[in-house]
Structures are given as C-alpha cells and as structure tokens.
Amino acid sequence: RQRASSMLALRRLVLWAVLARLATATPTCVETGSPRTTYTCSRFTSHADFDRFLSRDFSPDRYSRVDFVLKDSNLDYLPPAALEGTRASSVKFSNVRVHGETPASAGGHPFSGVTSWLTKVTFSDGSTVPHSWSLLAPLNKLEDLVLEQMHYVNLSSGFNLLPKSLKRVRVSNSTISGVDVDWLHQLVNLETVRVENSNLNTFLRSMLPLPAAKLTSLTLRNANLTSLPADLTVDIPHLTELNLQGNDIKHFDQESFAPLLTHHSNVTAHLDGNPLDCDCHARFLNQIPDGWTTPPCQSPERLKGRHVKNIGISQLICESASGGR
Incomplete structure (x- = not known):
C-alpha cells in the first residue's frame, strides 16, 4: 500500500511538472494598467499566434493609448497587419527572434492598421532588427526609435530609410558591430541622438544631417570614443546639450566646440x-561657460587631480612649446 501511495505521488508530481511546462510554453497576452494600457504578449512561436491570441477590440472610446509589448518569442515572420485593432501607440520587441521577412500580400506591412498613431518602436534584449529599415517607412507618425541591450547591431546607412518624421534615436547598453559614415545623415528632423554605454568607437559629423537644423541634444556617453571630429558642432544651430561623459578622450580640440563657444550662450x-x-x-577649457563640466587632469603628474579652471594658462603647456623654456 505504501509503494502504491508513493507511485501515485510520483505520477502527480510528473503530471504537475508537465502541466507547468505546458503553461509556461503557451502563448499569452495580458492587459495591464489604466488609463494608459500596456498589452503584453509572450512566447509566440509562429506568425499565426497573432490571430490566435491577440485581442483586436481596443475601441477608441476606451483606449486612447496602448503600449504593445511582444517578448520571449521566436517567429517565422511578422504577419501583415500584425497589430491591427490594438491601437498601439508604442511597440516594443523584447527578446524576439524573427527568421524571415513578411510575405508580400494585399494585407500590407506588419504595421498596417496602427500607422495613424504609432509613434515609438523599441528593439531590446537581442531582438531581431528588420532586414531593412524600410519596414518602418510607412510609419509616418514615428518619432522615437530605441535600441537597448542589443547584440552586434549595425548602425548602417539603412537607417536613412526610416520615416522623416523621426525625432529621437537612442542606442543604449548595446554591442555595436559597425557604424556607417552617413548613419543618420538624411533624417533631417532629428531633435535628439543618444548613444550610451555602447561601443560606438568613432563618431563623424557626417553621421548627422547637415545642417542638423532641429537637433537640440547630442549624447555620446560611455561610447568608447578616443577623439572627436573638428567639425563636431558645425551647423547644429539649436544644440543646447552635448554629453561626452565617460569616454577615453585625452585631448579636446577647441575647434570641435568653437560654434558652441561663440554662438550658443545657453548650451x-x-x-x-x-x-x-x-x-x-x-587652455580653452579654462574659459568655458559655468554650465560646462570637465574632468580633473589625469596628466601630467604635476597637475593630476586639479581642474583646468583652477590652473593658470601658463601651466598648460605642451612639450614642444616648453622645450625652449
């Protein structure tokens, strides 16, 4: 009798484990929050799961804004009109693998049905980015593109295929496999560009629009930069914030900042x-505006730990300049 009882308990345990595994493997979609709603779907394994599990009855009288999240999924492709009926104003792909392109069909592209209000798209946690950024071209209201915690992302000239409505681009906590010299060159309405905690390694002025008439904020923080282009701030008339913190830059060239020092009193x-x-x-750092922050001297040893603003210009010398002294 004791053996039979033990066998029954073991069977129950095995059954519970199987049911638990099935439960965690089953695609789900969950709605949370009010009045701003987050609609999170997870564990999709096929394009067909969008029709099987996605609710498409988000009426405008009840849902003014919906943040759609798809996570932990492995898809053959994104189906046409994947989000139709969701009223998604933002879409986030988190740990989502997509192995193929959306087939051409009368149903249009994956974002058909939400182009009138979709303003933000995020790819995170190693998700697959589009084979071509033209996939997002129909999103004529798109303002924000975010890449965070991505693996070997290529900042290519293909970004210029994104809609001209784009205002903000952020790349953070990601591994960058390469960056083209004209990365964002044609996106003339950009207001903010942020690359943070990512190995950008090199930045050229040609990566931004010329002129960058609407750019107000440029952040290249913890981006593995060792130098800056001389024309870094040329033709960015409305730039008010420049963040270059946490790089490996030993020498700042005055020419890189000349437009800011002569024309931008509020930067x-x-x-x-x-x-x-x-x-x-x-030496020019001795005369910068109060709103600027600089690091303490790392070298030479006699000035180490001191701030440039507290050092006389006569002490800021180059070896070639001091050779005859």
Whole structure:
C-alpha cells in the first residue's frame, strides 16, 4: 500500500511538472494598467499566434493609448497587419527572434492598421532588427526609435530609410558591430541622438544631417570614443546639450566646440569622465561657460587631480612649446 501511495505521488508530481511546462510554453497576452494600457504578449512561436491570441477590440472610446509589448518569442515572420485593432501607440520587441521577412500580400506591412498613431518602436534584449529599415517607412507618425541591450547591431546607412518624421534615436547598453559614415545623415528632423554605454568607437559629423537644423541634444556617453571630429558642432544651430561623459578622450580640440563657444550662450556640455591631458590644447577649457563640466587632469603628474579652471594658462603647456623654456 505504501509503494502504491508513493507511485501515485510520483505520477502527480510528473503530471504537475508537465502541466507547468505546458503553461509556461503557451502563448499569452495580458492587459495591464489604466488609463494608459500596456498589452503584453509572450512566447509566440509562429506568425499565426497573432490571430490566435491577440485581442483586436481596443475601441477608441476606451483606449486612447496602448503600449504593445511582444517578448520571449521566436517567429517565422511578422504577419501583415500584425497589430491591427490594438491601437498601439508604442511597440516594443523584447527578446524576439524573427527568421524571415513578411510575405508580400494585399494585407500590407506588419504595421498596417496602427500607422495613424504609432509613434515609438523599441528593439531590446537581442531582438531581431528588420532586414531593412524600410519596414518602418510607412510609419509616418514615428518619432522615437530605441535600441537597448542589443547584440552586434549595425548602425548602417539603412537607417536613412526610416520615416522623416523621426525625432529621437537612442542606442543604449548595446554591442555595436559597425557604424556607417552617413548613419543618420538624411533624417533631417532629428531633435535628439543618444548613444550610451555602447561601443560606438568613432563618431563623424557626417553621421548627422547637415545642417542638423532641429537637433537640440547630442549624447555620446560611455561610447568608447578616443577623439572627436573638428567639425563636431558645425551647423547644429539649436544644440543646447552635448554629453561626452565617460569616454577615453585625452585631448579636446577647441575647434570641435568653437560654434558652441561663440554662438550658443545657453548650451550645456558635459566632458567629465575622460582622462584629460592638461597640456596646451586644454587652455580653452579654462574659459568655458559655468554650465560646462570637465574632468580633473589625469596628466601630467604635476597637475593630476586639479581642474583646468583652477590652473593658470601658463601651466598648460605642451612639450614642444616648453622645450625652449
């Protein structure tokens, strides 16, 4: 009798484990929050799951804004009109693999049905980015594109296929496999560009529109930069915030900041967190506006730990300049 009881308990345990596994593997969609609604779907394994599990009855009188999240999914492709009826104003793909392109059909592209109000798209946690950024071209209200915690993302010239309505681009906590010289060059309405905690390694002025007439904020923080282009701030007439914190820049060239120093009295620049060499090239930092932040000197040893603003210009010398002294 005791053995039979043990066998029954074991069977129940096995059954519970099987049911638990099936439950965690079953695609689900859950609605949370009010009045701003987040609609989260997870564990999709096929394009057909959008029709099987997605609710499409988000009426405008009840839902003014819906944040749609798809996570932990592995798809053959995104179906046409995948989000139709959801009233999604933002879409986030988190840990989502997509293995093929959306087939051409009368149903249109994956975002058919939400183009009138979709303003933000996020790819995160190693999700597959579109084979071509033209996939997002029909989103004529798109303002924000976010890439966070991505693996080997390529910042290619294909970004210029994104809709011209785009205002903000953010890349954070990601591994960058490469960046083209004209990365965002044609996106003339950009207002904010942020690359943070990612190995950008190199930045050129040609990566931004020329002129960047609407750009107000440029952040290249913890981006593995060792130098800046001389024309960094040329033809960015409305730039008010420049963040270069946490890079490996030893020498800041005055020419890189000349337009800000001569024409932008209200600009804020953050240069701290860099291993500054306080030689003759750092003299201009002695006269920067109060709103700017700079790192303490890392070298030479006699000035280490001191801030440029507290050092006389005569002490900021280059070896070639001091050779005859």
